[in-house]
Amino acid sequence: MILDTINKQIVEAMKAKDEIRLSTLKLLLSALHNAKIDKRGDLTKEEELEIVRREAKKRKDAIEAYKKVGATDRAEKEEKELTILQEFLPKELPDEEVSKLVDEAITTTSASSMQDMGKVIGVVMAKAKGRADGKKVAEMARKKLME
Numbered sequence: 187m188i189l190d191t192i193n194k195q196i197v198e199a200m201k202a203k204d205e206i207r208l209s210t211l212k213l214l215l216s217a218l219h220n221a222k223i224d225k226r227g228d229l230t231k232e233e234e235l236e237i238v239r240r241e242a243k244k245r246k247d248a249i250e251a252y253k254k255v256g257a258t259d260r261a262e263k264e265e266k267e268l269t270i271l272q273e274f275l276p277k278e279l280p281d282e283e284v285s286k287l288v289d290e291a292i293t294t295t296s297a298s299s300m301q302d303m304g305k306v307i308g309v310v311m312a313k314a315k316g317r318a319d320g321k322k323v324a325e326m327a328r329k330k331l332m333e
Contacts, residue, residue: 188234188274189218210267214274217241235275239316242271279317281326287313288326303327 192215199208214237221237222229229237245268252261279287291309295302306327311320 187229187231188238189215191274192218206263206266207270210270214238214241214271235316238271238274242268242275245271276317278319279314281322284310284314284318284322285326287318288323288330292327292330297331300328300331303331306331 192211196208196211196215199211217237217240218229218234221233225233245264248264249261249268252258252264287310288306291297291306291313292302295305295309297303297306303324307320307323310318310323310327314323
């Protein structure tokens with residue numbers, strides 16, 4: 187489980203005096219504990235990964251926001267935190283693989299217009315099981331449906 191790994195890495199970060207890693211791991215641990223309390227039981231591996239994905243998405247959004255306002259130092263800190271969080275996530279699918287999944291989804295759902303985009307994205311995200319970025323999937327589906 188991810189919790190065990192995080193606890194070990196927190197100890198290592200303390201010994202190495204790596205403040206960014208330590209704070210990121212503590213925030214992640216806190217998010218996992220809160221979810222565990224909300225569920226009133228242990229989390230499955232999939233639920234743990236979903237929480238890590240949610241935390242990573244928060245960092246991505248923060249990076250975009252900081253870059254828009256010119257706060258590059260804060261954006262860099264968020265990028266470092268994102269790198270740490272990505273260590274706990276499975277590797278993302280390459281663009282070619284996502285493109286194939288989008289093509290398959292368009293075929294299986296008989297999608298022909300932009301109104302069917304939600305169906306296509308839903309099928310792709312279910313098949314990708316969290317290994318594809320939703321924005322990337324939506325962008326590819328939009329391009330292919332507009333052709």
